[in-house]
Amino acid sequence: MSNYNWCHGPECHTQHTQSRVRGSGDNKVLRTRRIKVYQPETPHIYDFFCNQSCLMDFMREHITSVIAIAPRREAQETPIKVEKEKYESYRYDWNSDENGATRRVPYMATRTTIKSVDNDNG
Numbered sequence: 001m002s003n004y005n006w007c008h009g010p011e012c013h014t015q016h017t018q019s020r021v022r023g024s025g026d027n028k029v030l031r032t033r034r035i036k037v038y039q040p041e042t043p044h045i046y047d048f049f050c051n052q053s054c055l056m057d058f059m060r061e062h063i064t065s066v067i068a069i070a071p072r073r074e075a076q077e078t079p080i081k082v083e084k085e086k087y088e089s090y091r092y093d094w095n096s097d098e099n100g101a102t103r104r105v106p107y108m109a110t111r112t113t114i115k116s117v118d119n120d121n122g
Ligand SMILES: [Zn+2]
Pocket: 007, 008, 009, 012, 033, 049, 050, 051, 054
């Protein structure tokens, strides 16, 4: 059995595209797009919106309700460790000599790496 959703974009049925034209003669309409759902058990956001424009139109119109489902009242934090290590790198000296040649100039650079911390045992 095929499963379909109507696009939830509030302006979907007003977009002038051939894919939305239905009816015949003088009784033509622009109709909301229908979306085929391939895996109803694992819903995807584009099972409900025919494109990003319809998704964002919906979000703009319903953002207050959507946020109310799972409001964030405090910042979240992830424990990390920041490691800095020095390594030799090069910069380019563009006008290093009178022939216009560039020159690689070595210098000590710092690489900053953000590491995850195993916080399952804390
Ligand atoms: Zn749409």
